[in-house]
Amino acid sequence: MHHSLTKTFLALTTGVLLAFSSQAAINVFACEPEWAALATELGGGNIHAFSATHGKQDPHYIQARPSLIAKLRNADLLVCTGADLEIGWLPVLLRKSGNRRIQPGQPGYFMATDFVPLLDKPQILDRSAGDIHAAGSPHIHTDPRRIATVARVLAQRLQALNPEQANVYQQRADEFLHKWQEAITRWENRAKGLHGKKIITHHKNWVYLQDWLGLQGVATLEPKPGVPPTASHLSQLHAVAKQEPVMAIIYAAYQNPKPALWLSKRSGIPAVELPFTVGGNKQATDLFSLFDTTIDALLQAAGRQPEHGQQP
Ligand SMILES: [Zn+2]
8 A cells, every 4th residue: 555655654764763563553552442442543544452351351350461462562552541450460561571662651651540530549558448449440431531531642642652643643533532522412411310329339440430420339249349249248238228229230241240130139229231341242342332332221220220219
């Protein structure tokens, strides 16, 4: 293709120090599918995005496999969540990759949580309160407003790494953010009735969704963050669920559904599996459909909820 030849020529003549492939594309190594999807929205044909994890995997616990090290070795840009989400596996991969371009402090190192305010920062660092998320909850991508903020910064980063295509990235970012803002308005209108509804979640990984839609998280199936649900804790939750109207018990596609289903069966509260990220279910094929299907599932649960305290 003459177009990619031109790009290669421009890259060489301007002395850009990027390791361009023959297609002059930026190799993006994303830790999670949502960031690979965002990079693809912003980069189009100018990037190759690879995700280290898929929607049915728990991003807290990933094996630092040799295949991932090989992928990272060739990456021009690392896009991850940060805030310790990948602390169990990313530092090992970074060290073993031997790739200087994507080390902390380099332009090729991008942690999404560095650019948005975090919720749930612990007041006291107490390891007995659970074993993860000392920096605050890292699960920012469940709030599309925060995705918009990350998109703006990521677009700037792509421009800095590949200045010859800066105008293309800018145009794609403008178009994406315009469509994204329209979608946010649409989702917010659809989800108005969810405001103030109470939910129980498996892990505390929906705090940003809750913050966005005004949902109230009243309990988690995990007794402490990262600690699997126990029978005694679930029994306590059953008692809680009898006292206040809970709309749904939420779990992510990658989580074991059994604790949620156990509590649902005993309490009558619908258990709802949400995709959590792109690829978490068949419908969630990109960032837009991820939120479409998430709102669909929540509204369906709201429709199934018995109307506590309301007389017909
Ligand atoms: Zn978490």
